[in-house]
Amino acid sequence: MAKHKTPLLDQLESGPWPSFVSDLKHQAEVRAKNEEGIEFQIPQDCVEDLLGVLELSYKHGRTHWKHGGIVGVFGYGGGVIGRYCDQPALFPGVEHFHTMRVSQPAGKYYTTEYLRNIMKLWDLRGSGVTNMHGSTGDIILLGTTTPQLEEIFYELTHNLNQDLGGSGSNLRTPADCLGSSRCEYACYDSQALCHFLTNEYQDELHRPAFPYKFKFKFDACPNGCVASIARSDMSFIGTWKDDIQIDQDAVNKYVENDSAYPSNAGAHKNRDWGPFDIQKEVINLCPTGCMSFENKQLTIDNANCTRCMHCINTMPRALKPGKEKGCSILCGAKAPILDGAQMGSLLVPFVEVNPDNDYQAITEVIENIWDWWMEEGNNRERLGELIMRQGFQRLLEVTGIKAAPQHVQYPRTNPYIFWKEEEVPGGWERDVEEYRKHHLR
Amino acid sequence: MAFISSGYNPDKPMEDRITDIGPRKYDEFYPSVIAKNKGKWSHHEILEAGVIVHVAESGDEVYTVRVGGCRLMTTTHLEEICQIADKHCDGHVRFTTRNNVEFMVDSKDKVEPLKNDLASRIFSGGSQKFPIGGTGAGITNIVHTQGWIHCHTPATDASGTVKATMDEVFEDFQSMRLPAKLRISMACCLNMCGAVHCSDIAILGYHRKPPMLDHEYLDKICEIPLAIKACPTAAIRPAKTKLADGTEVKTVAVKNERCMFCGNCYTMCPSMPLADTEGDGIVLMAGGKVSNRISHPKFSKVVVAFIPNDMPRWPSMTDAIKKMINAYSNGANKYERLGDWAERIGWEKFFEVCELDFSHHLIDDFRQQAYMSWRQSTQFKF
Numbered sequence: 059m060a061k062h063k064t065p066l067l068d069q070l071e072s073g074p075w076p077s078f079v080s081d082l083k084h085q086a087e088v089r090a091k092n093e094e095g096i097e098f099q100i101p102q103d104c105v106e107d108l109l110g111v112l113e114l115s116y117k118h119g120r121t122h123w124k125h126g127g128i129v130g131v132f133g134y135g136g137g138v139i140g141r142y143c144d145q146p147a148l149f150p151g152v153e154h155f156h157t158m159r160v161s162q163p164a165g166k167y168y169t170t171e172y173l174r175n176i177m178k179l180w181d182l183r184g185s186g187v188t189n190m191h192g193s194t195g196d197i198i199l200l201g202t203t204t205p206q207l208e209e210i211f212y213e214l215t216h217n218l219n220q221d222l223g224g225s226g227s228n229l230r231t232p233a234d235c236l237g238s239s240r241c242e243y244a245c246y247d248s249q250a251l252c253h254f255l256t257n258e259y260q261d262e263l264h265r266p267a268f269p270y271k272f273k274f275k276f277d278a279c280p281n282g283c284v285a286s287i288a289r290s291d292m293s294f295i296g297t298w299k300d301d302i303q304i305d306q307d308a309v310n311k312y313v314e315n316d317s318a319y320p321s322n323a324g325a326h327k328n329r330d331w332g333p334f335d336i337q338k339e340v341i342n343l344c345p346t347g348c349m350s351f352e353n354k355q356l357t358i359d360n361a362n363c364t365r366c367m368h369c370i371n372t373m374p375r376a377l378k379p380g381k382e383k384g385c386s387i388l389c390g391a392k393a394p395i396l397d398g399a400q401m402g403s404l405l406v407p408f409v410e411v412n413p414d415n416d417y418q419a420i421t422e423v424i425e426n427i428w429d430w431w432m433e434e435g436n437n438r439e440r441l442g443e444l445i446m447r448q449g450f451q452r453l454l455e456v457t458g459i460k461a462a463p464q465h466v467q468y469p470r471t472n473p474y475i476f477w478k479e480e481e482v483p484g485g486w487e488r489d490v491e492e493y494r495k496h497h498l499r
Numbered sequence: 500m501a502f503i504s505s506g507y508n509p510d511k512p513m514e515d516r517i518t519d520i521g522p523r524k525y526d527e528f529y530p531s532v533i534a535k536n537k538g539k540w541s542h543h544e545i546l547e548a549g550v551i552v553h554v555a556e557s558g559d560e561v562y563t564v565r566v567g568g569c570r571l572m573t574t575t576h577l578e579e580i581c582q583i584a585d586k587h588c589d590g591h592v593r594f595t596t597r598n599n600v601e602f603m604v605d606s607k608d609k610v611e612p613l614k615n616d617l618a619s620r621i622f623s624g625g626s627q628k629f630p631i632g633g634t635g636a637g638i639t640n641i642v643h644t645q646g647w648i649h650c651h652t653p654a655t656d657a658s659g660t661v662k663a664t665m666d667e668v669f670e671d672f673q674s675m676r677l678p679a680k681l682r683i684s685m686a687c688c689l690n691m692c693g694a695v696h697c698s699d700i701a702i703l704g705y706h707r708k709p710p711m712l713d714h715e716y717l718d719k720i721c722e723i724p725l726a727i728k729a730c731p732t733a734a735i736r737p738a739k740t741k742l743a744d745g746t747e748v749k750t751v752a753v754k755n756e757r758c759m760f761c762g763n764c765y766t767m768c769p770s771m772p773l774a775d776t777e778g779d780g781i782v783l784m785a786g787g788k789v790s791n792r793i794s795h796p797k798f799s800k801v802v803v804a805f806i807p808n809d810m811p812r813w814p815s816m817t818d819a820i821k822k823m824i825n826a827y828s829n830g831a832n833k834y835e836r837l838g839d840w841a842e843r844i845g846w847e848k849f850f851e852v853c854e855l856d857f858s859h860h861l862i863d864d865f866r867q868q869a870y871m872s873w874r875q876s877t878q879f880k881f
Contacts, residue, residue, distance in 0.1 A: 066811045070659055071624025073666030078569045078658045080622035085573035097500050105573075108648070115647035115656065116810040119776040123651045125769040132512040141649060157649065161522035166594040168528050170581035173592070177574040177581075182503070186574040190594050193644060193692045200571075200649055205502075212507035215517035223522075231522075235596070239525075239533050240553055240561065242540040249525045260519035280791035284596045287796050288789045289694035295791075324545035325635030329676040331833050343834060345793055368793045368834070375542045393691030395763060396731040398868060401697065401796055438729070 060086070061103055062110030066117065082109055085186055099183045100151075100203050107151030108187065108201065111143055129156055129204050131211040135266040137222030138207055154203045155185070158210060159196035159223035161256065164249035165236045166191065175218055183210050194273065195233030196223035221260075227270050227438075229262040234276035235283040237296075242374065243367070244278035245296025245383040246411035252276045254417060255424075262428075269435035272428075279379065280367050286391075286402070291441040292424065293388040293402040296411075298380035301360040302369070308376035309356045312336065323374050340369050384410045387423060389453065390442030400442040405453060407464045423457055430456040449476075530591040532561045532605040548673050549631035550610065562610045563603050566617055566629040567640050567665070567672060570598040571648060571658050579620065579628065587613040597640045599633050635675035638668050638824075643685035644692050646704075652762050653687035654704030654779040655808050661685050663812040664702065667821055678831035678840070681824065682788070689761050699837040700820055701784035701799045708778035709758040710771035714740050718749040721768035729767040732757045759865070781806040781816050785823055786838030794839050800846070802853075804860035819855060826852040845880050 060083070070079045086105040089098070101107070111122050127140035139157040146153035160176070176197065180186055185201030192198040202210065214220045223231035232255055235241070237248035255274060256263070262272075275286030278296040286293035311319040313336050320327070321334040336356075341349050348362040349369065356376075358369075370377045387409060388402030409419045427441065430453075435444045445453050454461055463469075479486045508514050526534060536555035543553040551563045569576075580600060584592040587609060593601040602613055617629040633639035641664060644650070646657025664683065671677060684695035687704040695701035717723070727735045734757035740750050751771075753764075764771045783806065787799030802823070806816045823837070830852060831840035841849040850857045863869035 067659075068624075069811045070662050071622070071626060073625075073662070074627050074630060074669045075662055075665035075672075076567060076569050076628055076630065077622055077624050077626040077662060078571045079662075080624040080626060081569060081571070081573050081576050084623065085575045088575050097503055099500065099503060102500075112648055112656075116659070119779060119808045119810065120774040121647050121651060121653050123647075123649060125651050125765075133516070133518060141651075155649070163523045163528055164525040166596075167525060167530070167533070168592055168594070170584050170590045170592065172523065172528065173577060173581055177577055181574050188572050188574065188577065189570050189645075190568065190572045190577070190598065190600075191570070193642065193694070195596075208507045208509065208512070209503075209505040212505040215520060216506065216515070218523075219520060220523055221518075221520045233596070236593070238538040238540070239529065240537075240540065240563075242542055242553075244538075247538065253522070253525055257521040260521055264519060282789045282791060282796070285694065285697065285789040287791075288697035288787075320544060322635070323543050325675055325680075326833065327545065327635070328548065328637075328674045339833065343793055366791050366793055371792060391694075393686075393689075393694045393696055395690055395761060398865060399696040399798060401798070437725075 060109070061106035062113060064109050064113040067109060067113050079109070082187070089186065094181075096181055098181075099206055099209070100185065100201070102151075104151035104155070104185045104201060105187065107143075107149035108155075108185065111145060111149045111152055114145065114148070129207060131207055131222070134222065134264045136225040136228050136264060139225055141201075152201065155201040156204065156207065158184075158199040158202065158207070159192065159194075159225055159231065160199060160214065161221050161223040161231050162191055162195055162197050162233070164234050164252040164256075165239055166195075167236075167239070172218075176220075179210065179213050179218070183213075194223070194230045196231045222264070224263045226266045227268045228264065228266040228272070229259050229268070230271055230273045231263065232256050232274040232276070233284055235278050237276070237278035241278065243281060243296075243370065243379065245298055245379055246278055246385055247413070248276040248278040248294075248296070250413055251294065251411060251417060251420070254413070255421075258416075258421065268428075268432060270438045270440050272431075272441065280365055281371065287388055288391050288401055289393070290391055290402065291389065292427070293391060294385045294411075294420070295388065296379075296383065297365050297386050297408065298383045299408055300380035300382040302358050302363065302380060303378040304356055304358065305376050306355060309336075309351075309373060310354050312373045312376055313351075313354075319373075319375055322372050340372050343368060384408050385420075387420070389427065390440070390445045392440045392442045396438075397443055397446065400446075403445070403450065404465055405457065405459065407462065423459075426457045427453075528591065530561070530589060530603050530605070532559055533603070535559065536561075545635045545675070548637060548675050549634055550614070551634060552607075559605070560607070561603050561605055562607060563601050564610065564613050564617065564631060565595070565633050566600050566602070566631050567633055568594070568598050568600045568629075569658065569662075570643060576628070583613075583616060583629075587616065595640075597633070597642050599640050600629070630669070630672065632673040636677045636679055637673075637675045638671040638677070638681050638683060640672075641665060641683045641685050641702075642695075644687045646687040650687065652690060652765060654706045654774070655687050655781055656810070657685055657687045657704075659811055660687075660702055660781070660813055660816065664817055664820060667817040668824065671824070677824075677828055678833050679836050681827070681837060683820070690766070696784070696799055697787035697789045697796060698799050699785065699788065700823060701787065702816065702820075703782040703784060704779065705782045705805070706760040706762060706773040706775065706779050707805065708773060708775045709734075709753050709755045709760065710762075710764055710773050712750060712753065713770035713772070714748055714750045715742055717751065717768065717770040720770050723749060723751060723768075726751055726764050726768040726771065729763045731761060731763065732759055734758050735764060777807070780808050781813065783816070783819055786841045788836050788838055790836075793834065794836070797838050799838075801861055802850075802855055804858060819853075822855065823853045826854075847880050
């Protein structure tokens with residue numbers, strides 16, 4: 059018998075999509091029965107109360123969670139978010155119901171052994187409710203009490219070789235696509251780079267020293283499956299410099315509509331779009347018009363290719379990215395708070411992704427940017443906003459990167475150039491009396 | 500319940516302390532076919548909605564069955580995922596960025612038993628536990644934020660609006676009939692921890708009333724200068740006021756007509772709550788993308804200024820979303836993303852074919868970037 063009546067939430071149990079309400083109810087029952095005899099370290103009925111408080115929000119149209127409090131584990135400034143219910147008398151099981159962020163493995167592959175260890179810990183010391191995963195990428199453990207925080211951290215680090223993730227004004231847990239582990243488009247090993255930088259910058263991740271949050275995300279090709287260009291202060295997007303690799307025989311298999319060569323790898327299978335037409339679907343849609351197909355021969359003017367991936371996505375058995383691979387780095391993406399949304403702006407058109415020298419070319423860019431942002435950034439100013447305030451040219455200066463036409467969509471439309479004194483012959487100090495000798499007052 | 504110690508000694512927090520060890524290394528968790536063929540994949544094919552085969556240069560194959568997952572997930576449900584992974588996938592499983600779950604097997608004959616097992620599992624309330632789909636030119640899972648389940652700033656619920664929407668568009672989760680992929684994202688307030696601003700369709704929670712002022716507590720709980728500085732439109736200034744008992748307290752005053760309801764002040768000062776039953780609701784945005792394919796990545800545009808919170812299933816919201824999807828599906832060319840289609844036909848036609856009202860709220864008036872969105876041309880459609 060449920061502790062609280064939830065007539066509104068009950069209506070979210072029907073329909074085909076997995077119901078989080080059914081899952082929570084099931085969880086509440088499992089905890090109530092406790093067939094495994096767990097000595098729950100937080101209230102056994104917390105999931106009942108979680109459903110109860112959510113139902114109240116559905117009734118009121120308002121949240122019933124208070125502002126986070128300052129809780130955490132010793133020595134870290136992130137990884138735990140305090141959460142308290144604003145109706146503790148009605149829902150005592152969730153009066154204190156803090157979140158812990160657990161740093162996820164790159165690529166989000168798991169063994170069941172690992173997952174079960176996390177679950178066992180979380181059933182004992184928390185609500186058993188999780189997010190797989192949070193928006194930034196962490197495993198989110200949703201709901202425990204203050205005395206359990208250190209206990210959970212101790213067990214994570216001592217028994218599971220596992221650390222917390224980031225929150226607050228620090229490096230947030232970096233996240234990546236699955237990259238070369240299972241994708242032929244990958245231009246670099248996004249997991250290796252993500253894992254390396256996560257470990258390299260553990261101090262920045264755990265101890266807030268930044269003006270505000272800072273996010274890294276890693277897309278191994280321009281298709282951008284983890285949306286790094288929209289949601290990370292520094293976005294690392296795989297690309298290549300040389301020619302797209304072409305298998306002409308395979309191109310012709312696509313042209314002949316060979317069933318072993320479905321266009322778009324079969325992504326449009328459930329509607330009849332007619333037979334594949336290379337002219338209409340590839341050549342004419344190429345954004346730079348740099349392709350042609352004549353006499354069974356596909357030609358690409360690679361010098362004019364902008365590597366949008368369309369032709370490769372459309373004929374994946376025939377075309378592959380080039381061999382000289384690396385990544386582009388874009389900076390400053392963020393959601394609208396405060397000065398409006400930004401996407402990442404291209405800073406480094408191409409950089410090698412080289413694990414053999416600990417990705418030196420990349421860490422150098424990162425550290426130059428951090429030095430500038432930590433020095434000049436205002437409280438709660440994201441990198442994108444600092445770039446807006448001080449100018450993209452300043453970003454080039456601090457990173458020592460030479461301006462190039464690749465940095466802009468088009469050159470400026472106003473002539474208000476902030477010339478520097480040293481750029482103008484003779485400098486700015488002049489003698490007005492000398493001037494007046496030739497120009498009467 | 501008796502307290503069980505982990506071994507941690509609160510009197511000596513630094514004793515045996517382990518810190519800064521980071522996440523587990525990714526390759527500890529690779530299925531063997533992945534470990535063997537990493538970096539040597541030749542090509543892939545989506546065999547049917549939710550089922551993908553990747554073929555390695557070695558000739559090895561990995562079959563992935565993708566299922567929709569709730570981001571909000573209990574250990575009971577995770578245990579079931581583990582049981583399936585143990586039974587079919589040698590104890591391995593993967594999650595995607597969009598909260599899907601991927602079960603991988605290394606030969607074709609293992610696919611049907613896995614699919615049948617997944618499809619047979621139903622929640623007691625009738626919904627599917629592991630619906631197969633979310634690939635190709637269809638609608639995959641909605642990435643979303645926390646909502647009323649666990650956050651202090653939301654203007655709507657996240658899990659509920661997502662469940663309501665996915666139920667309505669479920670057919671397109673299990674099919675690939677659209678002109679291109681269509682990504683829906685959900686953020687329950689303007690903080691957008693889900694960063695939905697570049698999605699084909701974005702569901703966004705929004706407040707419409709300026710903050711209330713809890714004068715009696717404001718100066719005790721908040722740093723007044725931080726609250727003032729938090730306001731992007733400089734609508735907040737320091738003030739003094741007399742409480743009912745005659746005591747004068749320091750507080751703030753808000754110029755309400757300058758408030759854009761972002762809630763940034765509330766983030767800095769808990770004595771300035773915005774949440775309101777009538778004031779809060781949903782903004783719909785459309786036409787964004789993050790991929791560089793064919794066209795550049797682009798921002799989503801506000802296409803519905805406000806929809807009231809209508810729990811538990813937000814029917815006006817799902818109705819507007821379905822109208823957009825249907826008009827897009829009928830009108831767009833193959834490969835055209837929703838935003839590319841809207842730009843080709845013109846946004847004036849977009850509102851017509853989607854049967855959405857246009858109102859003054861949809862014309863940008865936020866800072867100089869607003870100008871870029873007005874029409875500086877005589878080219879338009881009647």
